[in-house]
Amino acid sequence: DSGVTQTPKHLITATGQRVTLRCSPRSGDLSVYWYQQSLDQGLQFLIQYYNGEERAKGNILERFSAQQFPDLHSELNLSSLELGDSALYFCASSVDGGRPQHFGDGTRLSIL
Amino acid sequence: DQQVKQNSPSLSVQEGRISILNCDYTNSMFDYFLWYKKYPAEGPTFLISISSIKDKNEDGRFTVFLNKSAKHLSLHIVPSQPGDSAVYFCAALFRDTDKLIFGTGTRLQVFP
Numbered sequence: 001d002s003g004v005t006q007t008p009k010h011l012i013t014a015t016g017q018r019v020t021l022r023c024s025p026r027s028g029d030l031s032v033y034w035y036q037q038s039l040d041q042g043l044q045f046l047i048q049y050y051n052g053e054e055r056a057k058g059n060i061l062e063r064f065s066a067q068q069f070p071d072l073h074s075e076l077n078l079s080s081l082e083l084g085d086s087a088l089y090f091c092a093s094s095v096d097g098g099r100p101q102h103f104g105d106g107t108r109l110s111i112l
Numbered sequence: 113d114q115q116v117k118q119n120s121p122s123l124s125v126q127e128g129r130i131s132i133l134n135c136d137y138t139n140s141m142f143d144y145f146l147w148y149k150k151y152p153a154e155g156p157t158f159l160i161s162i163s164s165i166k167d168k169n170e171d172g173r174f175t176v177f178l179n180k181s182a183k184h185l186s187l188h189i190v191p192s193q194p195g196d197s198a199v200y201f202c203a204a205l206f207r208d209t210d211k212l213i214f215g216t217g218t219r220l221q222v223f224p
Binding site for chain 2: 002033035043044045055056090092094099100101103104
């Protein structure tokens with residue numbers, strides 16, 4: 001158990017819809033990271049928050065947004081969903097410094 | 113452009129023998145490398161890491177070797193056990209960033 005909690009585990013929705021994925025970091029970790037893993041691909045970095053502030057951005061689509069709340073949990077919002085957004089979405093956390101990052105078990109998003 | 117490459121999608125090894133997983137990278141500015149193991153329906157689990165100032169790091173049955181001139185690293189597992197059967201991801205970090213760049217993974221199967 002990494003200590004990182006992601007909900008829900010599975011999400012099935014339709015194109016054009018909006019969903020919110022939630023992540024609770026390990027106790028004491030201030031940084032939260034979001035990654036996307038599409039079929040047979042490596043994990044792709046989306047965005048990082050540190051203590052409530054955005055710290056780094058990767059190849060995150062404009063339809064996607066994230067935030068980190070005062071209690072340090074984070075949410076990833078995906079809107080105007082397309083079939084290609086079907087993927088595993090992982091959250092990771094770390095003490096500042098990022099080495100290593102500890103991952104949750106992911107949310108599997110299926111767009112029908 | 114894939115900056116971290118794992119060219120072997122799969123590897124099969126007999127229990128008790130050595131497993132060698134390989135990873136190549138293209139950017140000489142990476143300064144830290146990590147290996148993660150992933151079981152189905154779980155998130156990646158951190159295994160071992162190495163800084164670019166070292167050429168070897170060992171932790172129990174796991175050893176990572178770094179050859180900077182060849183831009184190559186490898187993970188050795190000795191002896192291999194059936195519980196090691198999983199997908200192994202190589203990942204890299206630039207100095208002063210927390211954005212992990214992942215390879216596409218190698219599926220290791222250890223058979224009795």
